Amino acid sequence: MSNRRREIIEYIDKREPVEAGGEVSDQADRLTSIYDSDTYGLNAMRETLPSHCYKKIREVMATGSTLDPQIADMVANGMKEWAIKQGATHYCHWFLPLNGLAAEKHDAFVSIFPGEEKLLLEFSGMQLIKGEPDASSFPSGGIRSTWEARGYTVWDATSPAFIRREKNGAVLCIPTAFCSWTGEALDQKTPLLRSMEYVSNESLITLNLLFNETHKRVFPTLGIEQEFFLIDRKFYLARPDLVNCGRTLIGARPPKGQEMEDHYFGTMNSRIISCIQEVEWKMWRLGMPLKTRHNEVAPGQYEVAPIFERANVAADHNMMLMDILKSVATKHGLVCLFHEKPFAGVNGSGKHNNWSLSTDGGSNLLDPGHTPSQNARFILFLTAIIRAVDIHADLLRASVAVPGNEHRLGANEAPPAIISIYLGKELDTVVNNIINSTDIQAPTSDDMNLGVSGFPPLPKDSTDRNRTSPFAFTGNKFEFRAVGSSQVVNFPCIVLNTIVAESLKYIRDSILSEMKNTNRQTAFNKVIKETLSAHNRVIFNGDGYSDEWKDIAKSRGLQNLPTTPEALVNINSEKNIKLFKESSILSPVELESRQEILFEIYNKSIKIEANSLYDIISTLVLPSCFQYQKSVADSLNSIMPFLQSQKSFCQPNAQFSLLSELVEAINNLTESNQKLLNLIKQSKETKSEHELSFFLNQTIIPAMNDVRKYSDHLETIIDDSIWPIPKYSEMLFLR
Ligand code: ADP
Ligand code: MG
Structure with a gap:
């Protein structure tokens, strides 16, 4: 063993777990009071805002409606008072440019009263709502040239501002969208918000016209399971490949890898758990409901997952989590690796994006439900998703085409590069019964039902878990498992929201058009049956790791795109340009710029x-x-x-x-x-x-x-x- 390696090992041998300090230990009973205390969320707003203003902003947060500019000044003042109490001297617009990281430029609350030598602490509604960072050094994929460098950030009032504490002070971070001066989105949040609006609108209209349901808003929900590696920082610093690329470029297989299956769910090492505990407390303070933690399959690999939240909040929280995992790991003498395949020969890391749609009242639209009407609603959304994934499998594949994922997708440990849907046995039977039914029944009541005989009660929770599928139904949500561990989750979520919304619109319009000739029930059944028949080729319940699946997929005409370049080429096909343009999620220029940036990355x-x-x-x-x-x-x-x-x-x-x-x-x-x-x-x-x-x-x-x-x-x-x-x-x- 080289001297340097021996020194590292001797050092690790003596190393004790790092104490997180007062904020962690002995405070379990204070968890409920500490939770969310580092965000300017509803609790802090209630305490700092006049009640009419609080009600307005609560409404904006609940329904995504637009904020009255007059209210903004009051919110800004309340936010500033609160942030200063937390020790913040600065604020920043926190945004997600297309480089895969979070960006921020800090401004102190200070200003000088004109003509007087007096320092004031100020923060206006205008400063809250809009910032003007120089956009010239962020990737734009050719959208703007450096001479029109100005970009602007716009407050996302639905994602709470938060405090980031550093050793010598704190910063108030305000989640914002980031656009070019000419209005194009230069970030990951803007199109996410647009896609949330789109899927909400299409869901609301569908629910209203076909099921007589009225809601204020439908939200996509996301629960993101995050995998990562933690290794000793001393090793990391001695490996230029890890430092430069985040993965090892060489390294012989060790005599022992993961074959003993002794790491998954094992007792967590004390250094690791103390690091993760500190992360959890920080995230709880930031209002992220972290829930599970465990050892993953590969030695040195771990996973944490929160309770699901609205997609934009979940996405912001995931970015914050990755940041905090990195910085807390450093404090603990560790390094957190998010690369999809840091070590050859053992499992790589992904993110599982659990996705569903929920009404503002909290009703999950992918919950099969108890009544025939709820089941019909569920089947309609399911059909829309099956159609969307079949038609736009290329886009879903492209949305996870980051360099590291190339080592992982299809590598017998993660889903294959063929996009398919896993439904589980019971639901698959339901779908087949609908497709094969010859006796579509007349409606028996005003309530919508499927009118298909042999329709069993829909499964509430699927215990049959197929880990080999990229897109699996797991009882009341879909789990998109192909997302890379290092990825910003926004793009995969934007794609999902958009394609499902487009599909909902298609199915609804088809039913409405059929209704010109027949009753609602018959029209509904006909369209569902036809749509499922046209797109059930994308359903696969078998072993996605097998070579046999590659052949079956080929015979069904499904695409297998193992490499990143092949996956990226499809992004701006005519079909995709039309999809994003008609839905106003991404203009052709914005779409092309994203493709260009992904190629560049x-x-x-x-x-x-x-x-x-x-x-x-x-x-x-x-x-x-x-x-x-x-x-x-x-x-x-x-x-x-x-x-x-x-x-x-x-x-x-x-x-x-x-x-x-x-x-x-x-x-x-x-x-x-x-x-x-x-x-x-x-x-x-x-x-x-x-x-x-x-x-x-x-x-x-x-x-x-x-x-x-x-x-x-x-x-x-x-x-x-x-x-x-x-x-x-x-x-x-x-x-
Ligand atoms: P597993 O590892 O078995 O998939 P986990 O408990 O680790 O299960 O993760 C499941 C994730 O799915 C959690 O983040 C959970 O909150 C999330 N989830 C549950 N219901 C929904 C839903 N309706 N929408 C989005 N995510 C959901
Ligand atoms: Mg999972």
């Missing part, structure tokens, strides 16, 4: 990986290999005179073989690394981001795999004391 990531790999091999791995090669050669050399003097003595053939093996492997590694460098140079000649992505995928990645193959082989034969970087067995198991 992919290309930059792969280029960084390729360059990092080349450097690590040239400057760390090869020098160690040469050193070992020399020591084996020296050792043989040193015994040669002796062997020559002892004519009958055995010949060290095995040692010669070892030296040959070394020479050959080092040669292969040197050669493959040189080839990688040449390809990196060649990649600079490609013309467009699109072309480059295919070049990187088809040429650079295989070249990197070659380099890795030789390096990993050498790792298993080189003297352990000179191997320059931490090994898998150390990073995954020592903490």
Whole structure:
């Protein structure tokens, strides 16, 4: 073991769990009072706002209606008073540009009264509602040039402002949308809010016209299970690949991986649990209802999940959670890895986006329900989803096409790259009965029902859990399991909201048009039956990991897009441009810019990986290999005179073989690394981001795999004391 690695291990051995301090221990009984205390939510508003103003803002938060600008000044003042009490000297508009991170620019509450040398603490309604950050250094995918750099941020009053505490002060963070001066969305939140509005409107009209139900608003709900790795920070700092790329680019398989199945749901290590506990308290204070925590399948892998919330709030909370996990992990001497595949050979990480639709009164539209009418409503929404996923599988696939997911989707541990729906046995039977029924019955009452014989009670909770499906029905919600662990959840959610809304509209319009010729019940049954028959090819209840599924999917005409470039190409097809344009979620320009940015992100990531790999091999791995090669050669050399003097003595053939093996492997590694460098140079000649992505995928990645193959082989034969970087067995198991 190299000195550096030994020092790290000795250090870890002595390391004690870090105390989180007063905010965590002994306070379980204070949890309810602490919950949400770091947000300017309803509780804080009630205390700081005049009652008519409080009622207005509560209404805005409950229904997503627009805020009267006059109220904004009062809210801003209340917010400022509250934030200052929490220790905040600054505020910021917190927004989600298209670089996959949260962005913020801090402004102190200070201002100087004109003509007087007096400092005032001020915050106006205008400052709350709108900010004007320079947008020139955020990715825009060609939407605006640097000379029209101004962008503006607009307050999302439905996602509570929150306090971020640092060692020497606090900042008030105000969730906002971020647009270009010409009105195009430059962020992840704007289209999410638009898609929430769209799916709400389509649901409301459908519920009203077909089921005589009146609600104020329908919200998509999201419960995001977040997987991640925690490893010791000292190991991380000694691995340039983890620092630069978030994943290991080389590393031989350790003798023990996850085959003992001893990590999943195991007792949590004390350092890990103290870190996660601190994260939980921070998130509870921020009003995120974190609920579950457990060890995941791979050694060093963990998961936390909250209780579901409205989609935009859940999405913001997930971003905040990732930030806090990173910073608290550092405090605990750990590092939190969100990459989809930080270590080859063990499971990677995803996010499971549990998604449903709920009325403002809290009725879950994907709950099968107890009455025939509730069942009919459920079947209508289900049918809309099945149709949406079948028609727009390409978009769902594209929405999870981040570089890291390429290592995960279809890699026998995560859903395949073929988008399909899992319904479970009972619901599948229901769908088949509807499709195969010949006896659509006349309505028996005013209530809508399915009018299909042999309709069993719908399952409330599906215990039959198929982990191999990318999009599974789990009793009263769908679980989109293909989302990458490092991803901002917004885009997958935008796609889901939009395609389901479009489908609801299609089905409703079809029923209304049928109703010109027949009664509502018959029209309903006919359209449901036809739609399910047309789209049930996307339903698959078998083993999504099997090769057989790839063949079946192909015969059904379903797409299998294993690589990121293939998945991204589809984004701005005519079908998708039309979908987003007609729904006003993304204009053709906005859609194209997103595609461009996703290509850019992919290309930059792969280029960084390729360059990092080349450097690590040239400057760390090869020098160690040469050193070992020399020591084996020296050792043989040193015994040669002796062997020559002892004519009958055995010949060290095995040692010669070892030296040959070394020479050959080092040669292969040197050669493959040189080839990688040449390809990196060649990649600079490609013309467009699109072309480059295919070049990187088809040429650079295989070249990197070659380099890795030789390096990993050498790792298993080189003297352990000179191997320059931490090994898998150390990073995954020592903490
Ligand atoms: P599992 O690992 O078995 O899938 P978890 O309890 O880890 O289960 O996660 C399930 C997630 O689904 C939780 O975040 C939960 O709040 C969420 N969920 C439950 N009902 C809904 C719903 N109606 N809409 C969205 N998410 C939901
Ligand atoms: Mg789950």
